[in-house]
Amino acid sequence: MNAAAATPAIRLTDAxxxxxxxxxxxxxxxxxxxxxxxxxxxGPSGSGKSTLLGLVGGILAPIRGxxxxxxxxxxxxxxxxxxxxxxxxxGFVFQMFNLLPYLSLIENVVLPCRFxxxxxxxxxxxxxxxxxxxxxxxxxxxxxxxxxxxxxxxDLSIGQQQRVAVAxxxxxRPALVIADEPASALDVDARTKFVRLLIDESAAAxxxxxxxxxxxxxxxxxxxxxxxxxxxxxxxxxx
Amino acid sequence: xxxxxxxxxxxxxxxLNRRLTAGLTVLSVAASVALLLGVDRIRAETKASFxxxxxxxxxxxxxxxxxxxxxxxSVFRIGDATSNMSxxxxxxxxxxxxxxxxxxxxxxxxxxxxxxxxxxxxYFARYRFxxxxxLRFRAGEPFDHAxxxxxxAEVAAALRYRLGxxxxxxxxIGDASFVHHDEAPFRIxxxxxxxxxxxxxxxxxxxxxxxxxxxxxxxxxxxDAPGDAHTDxxxxxxxxxxxxxACIVGLKSRSMLFGVQRFVNExxxxxxxxxxxxxxxxxxxELVGVAETALLAxxxxxxxxxxxxxxxxxxxxxxxxxxxxxxxxxxxAGPRLVFGLLVAEATILTGLGALLAVGVVHGGMAxxxxxxxxxxxxxxxxxxxxxxxxAVAVAVTLAxxxxxxxxxxxxYRFSLADxxxxxx
Numbered sequence: 001m002n003a004a005a006a007t008p009a010i011r012l013t014d015a016x017x018x019x020x021x022x023x024x025x026x027x028x029x030x031x032x033x034x035x036x037x038x039x040x041x042x043g044p045s046g047s048g049k050s051t052l053l054g055l056v057g058g059i060l061a062p063i064r065g066x067x068x069x070x071x072x073x074x075x076x077x078x079x080x081x082x083x084x085x086x087x088x089x090x091g092f093v094f095q096m097f098n099l100l101p102y103l104s105l106i107e108n109v110v111l112p113c114r115f116x117x118x119x120x121x122x123x124x125x126x127x128x129x130x131x132x133x134x135x136x137x138x139x140x141x142x143x144x145x146x147x148x149x150x151x152x153x154x155d156l157s158i159g160q161q162q163r164v165a166v167a168x169x170x171x172x173r174p175a176l177v178i179a180d181e182p183a184s185a186l187d188v189d190a191r192t193k194f195v196r197l198l199i200d201e202s203a204a205a206x207x208x209x210x211x212x213x214x215x216x217x218x219x220x221x222x223x224x225x226x227x228x229x230x231x232x233x234x235x236x237x238x239x
Numbered sequence: 240x241x242x243x244x245x246x247x248x249x250x251x252x253x254x255l256n257r258r259l260t261a262g263l264t265v266l267s268v269a270a271s272v273a274l275l276l277g278v279d280r281i282r283a284e285t286k287a288s289f290x291x292x293x294x295x296x297x298x299x300x301x302x303x304x305x306x307x308x309x310x311x312x313s314v315f316r317i318g319d320a321t322s323n324m325s326x327x328x329x330x331x332x333x334x335x336x337x338x339x340x341x342x343x344x345x346x347x348x349x350x351x352x353x354x355x356x357x358x359x360x361x362y363f364a365r366y367r368f369x370x371x372x373x374l375r376f377r378a379g380e381p382f383d384h385a386x387x388x389x390x391x392a393e394v395a396a397a398l399r400y401r402l403g404x405x406x407x408x409x410x411x412i413g414d415a416s417f418v419h420h421d422e423a424p425f426r427i428x429x430x431x432x433x434x435x436x437x438x439x440x441x442x443x444x445x446x447x448x449x450x451x452x453x454x455x456x457x458x459x460x461x462x463d464a465p466g467d468a469h470t471d472x473x474x475x476x477x478x479x480x481x482x483x484x485a486c487i488v489g490l491k492s493r494s495m496l497f498g499v500q501r502f503v504n505e506x507x508x509x510x511x512x513x514x515x516x517x518x519x520x521x522x523x524x525e526l527v528g529v530a531e532t533a534l535l536a537x538x539x540x541x542x543x544x545x546x547x548x549x550x551x552x553x554x555x556x557x558x559x560x561x562x563x564x565x566x567x568x569x570x571x572a573g574p575r576l577v578f579g580l581l582v583a584e585a586t587i588l589t590g591l592g593a594l595l596a597v598g599v600v601h602g603g604m605a606x607x608x609x610x611x612x613x614x615x616x617x618x619x620x621x622x623x624x625x626x627x628x629x630a631v632a633v634a635v636t637l638a639x640x641x642x643x644x645x646x647x648x649x650x651y652r653f654s655l656a657d658x659x660x661x662x663x
Contacts, residue, residue, distance in 0.1 A: 057569065059568065079573065079574075080575075083568075083571050083572065083573040084571065086569070086570075087570060087571020087572075088571070090569075092569040094565075094569070097566070100249075100252075100253075100563060100566060101256060102252045102255065102257075103252060107252075111570055112570050112571070114245045114248075115570050115571040115572060
């Protein structure tokens with residue numbers, strides 16, 4: 001990231017969101033993530049994590065305040081503009097069911113490049129073809145070999161599926177990777193290893209990482225740890 | 240790669256992944272559309288074959304009564320004449336300068352359930368059906384003597400008759416006629432090729448033959464069936480009959496039609512009526528066609544049922560696909576792509592179903608064409624799918640896309656509400 005020092009990857013100022021008028025579920029005075037940082041965002045369910053990710057991902061629009069991602073003011077973009085922004089700059093990894101069962105592993109990993117010409121261009125700068133880039137990323141994440149790549153998505157273990165999801169989030173080197181409880185479905189032993197892999201590969205891609213989890217044991221692996229309770233004014237201390 | 244290309248790729252792959260349900264949906268759409276197209280095709284063919292029962296005849300003349308009744312007994316061999324027309328009247332009409340040819344028809348007898356038609360040798364030369372096709376002999380030749388008979392194709396096939404066999408004609412109609420003209424057996428001298436018209440179910444003999452059997456019957460002091468108007472005082476075979484049932488008239492020019500029709504209708508000696516076969520056929524079709532229209536309407540409802548099945552499949556699959564939608568959204572897919580994905584899937588399913596149906600109906604027609612022509616004498620026109628088939632295929636495909644709007648709208652709302660996390 002060249003402009004890393006100047007522009008924070010994420011900056012929310014006085015941002016609020018409500019599904020129903022008068023009942024805000026998220027109200028943040030100030031929240032910033034410097035570019036390149038690997039941030040651990042901790043909070044139980046109902047703490048507004050998903051809503052925050054929705055705002056940062058451009059799926060939701062705040063009822064007030066500013067949401068700047070990579071220097072772009074998301075609320076000023078149209079709905080389609082935010083979709084395009086997300087496709088170009090954000091890679092997501094969810095808790096489970098990340099992959100489309102009707103696509104092959106390679107096709108799943110290549111999918112973001114189908115939605116974003118920018119990420120396809122970056123991927124093709126690294127490898128000769130998108131499929132080759134997908135295979136390269138998968139290999140770095142420990143998924144390699146023709147036999148493995150030809151397997152159906154549903155034949156993979158959850159750990160393997162999550163690693164494929166990370167490869168998909170990283171293809172085309174998006175500036176921001178958002179991981180929403182990506183390790184929760186894994187065994188405790190596999191968890192740390194998986195998170196290390198995610199952090200290392202994101203660093204290799206130059207991506208800022210926002211890692212959301214309810215499990216504080218993972219916090220020491222990250223640059224910084226933030227609790228949802230500390231930034232969300234809308235949720236009382238029981239959350 | 241444009242978003243439209245992704246859409247089609249994803250829709251196709253997703254359907255392929257659910258190939259069993261998707262395949263069954265295509266089949267149900269195809270079956271319902273094939274039924275609709277098949278019914279329409281059969282409707283068109285029966286109508287054509289109905290209209291093709293008689294051709295080249297300008298007028299049919301018989302005793303005054305209902306025009307449809309006259310057409311039914313003279314052409315379709317259904318029902319009976321209420322009265323006859325005299326030979327003198329027939330000769331007077333045949334002698335008109337406008338008249339080019341006439342075929343006398345004398346009905347009222349039967350052979351084992353098949354109607355017997357007394358006529359002249361002109362019948363084989365002049366009778367036309369279909370697109371101006373003439374009668375052809377599969378075996379033998381026209382009758383020459385009073386006791387010669389020419390069989391329609393179906394009579395010969397059903398009763399397994401061969402040339403040279405002798406048959407017995409019953410007086411009256413129906414298999415259980417009281418009087419058998421045992422004294423006057425007829426020899427089969429000809430068998431006609433199949434026409435797909437009532438000619439196939441007719442036993443043809445000469446007018447002299449008709450006179451002969453009734454002379455024999457009279458000589459044996461056997462009473463005639465009631466309602467039969469054949470005279471029974473014939474003593475010599477060569478003498479013309481006193482009366483016939485009806486006659487078919489061909490004119491030198493169509494422009495003389497109404498003049499001759501008026502001449503017949505105003506004929507003083509006895510009450511006669513001349514009908515234009517095409518006009519009365521049309522009236523008759525309007526009567527019969529209602530049933531076929533009803534059948535077509537029923538098939539249209541079956542297509543609607545097929546589309547409801549498609550809708551059910553899409554809606555049922557929606558709940559479990561919410562995660563898939565959320566994943567697509569996270570990758571940058573707009574809600575409109577999610578909407579389009581479902582519409583595209585439905586369009587692909589109905590489009591394939593409709594194409595399959597057109598293929599099945601036309602392939603099927605081609606496959607059974609020879610068989611149907613041989614067995615039923617029904618000529619199924621060859622050729623590419625017509626405008627109706629294409630219109631139905633397009634309409635069904637559009638209807639499928641339209642039906643998908645509801646589930647697509649739900650998916651759209653889900654994907655907006657769910658955002659990136661699915662609350663199921």
